[in-house]
Amino acid sequence: xxxxxxxxxFQFNSFFKTLIGKEIAVELKNDVALTGTLHSVDQYLxxxxxxxxxxxxxxxxxxxxxxxxxxxxxxxxxxxxPAAEVDTELLQDAARQQTKxxxxxxxxxxxPATATASA
Amino acid sequence: MSxxxxxxxxxxxxxxxxxGRNIVGNLRGFDQTTNLILDDCHERVFSTTAGVQQEVLGxxxxxxxxxxxxxxxxxxxxxxxxxxxxxxxxxxxxxx
Numbered sequence: 001x002x003x004x005x006x007x008x009x010f011q012f013n014s015f016f017k018t019l020i021g022k023e024i025a026v027e028l029k030n031d032v033a034l035t036g037t038l039h040s041v042d043q044y045l046x047x048x049x050x051x052x053x054x055x056x057x058x059x060x061x062x063x064x065x066x067x068x069x070x071x072x073x074x075x076x077x078x079x080x081x082p083a084a085e086v087d088t089e090l091l092q093d094a095a096r097q098q099t100k101x102x103x104x105x106x107x108x109x110x111x112p113a114t115a116t117a118s119a
Numbered sequence: 120m121s122x123x124x125x126x127x128x129x130x131x132x133x134x135x136x137x138x139g140r141n142i143v144g145n146l147r148g149f150d151q152t153t154n155l156i157l158d159d160c161h162e163r164v165f166s167t168t169a170g171v172q173q174e175v176l177g178x179x180x181x182x183x184x185x186x187x188x189x190x191x192x193x194x195x196x197x198x199x200x201x202x203x204x205x206x207x208x209x210x211x212x213x214x215x
Binding site for chain 2: 032047
């Protein structure tokens, strides 16, 4: 008998859904940065942005004719969200919630998850 | 709202791949791993020393592993651009 009691782990998917309609910046692993309105997000944290602007657009004429785009989650390095849109205290608390194990729970404290938001 | 590629099917898209290539074509289909079917596609090769080279490819399947961005190409803006005068560094490859 395992007797596992679990609390839901933090769902980034759900968190991003609360930001739909907001202006965000996405930095990719190829160093391209895009700003735009978050249109949708999925289970892989793929992101669709509308009204996209490329940061440092002169360097990237490849992307100049792009108004909306789908960004594959696997290629995202950072998502920058406006500090005003997020209650960072609530977010830190939500991210700290851990799954509780029954028999194997240790009595020592585990490191809390840290969340950073940039303006 | 789930981020689906449905809205881009049968539209002209510009695909940025993980190795920094730019492929433009008509999106015909996709799947959950973002494998794509691109029709009438061509690669646009950007360089700092010459204008944009276009290499015709035809009907392609691009494996989802390799895809970074799928952008809806605004054809009005794109048709105004004179690619022969554009000089740019090629996009960097994706570093995980």
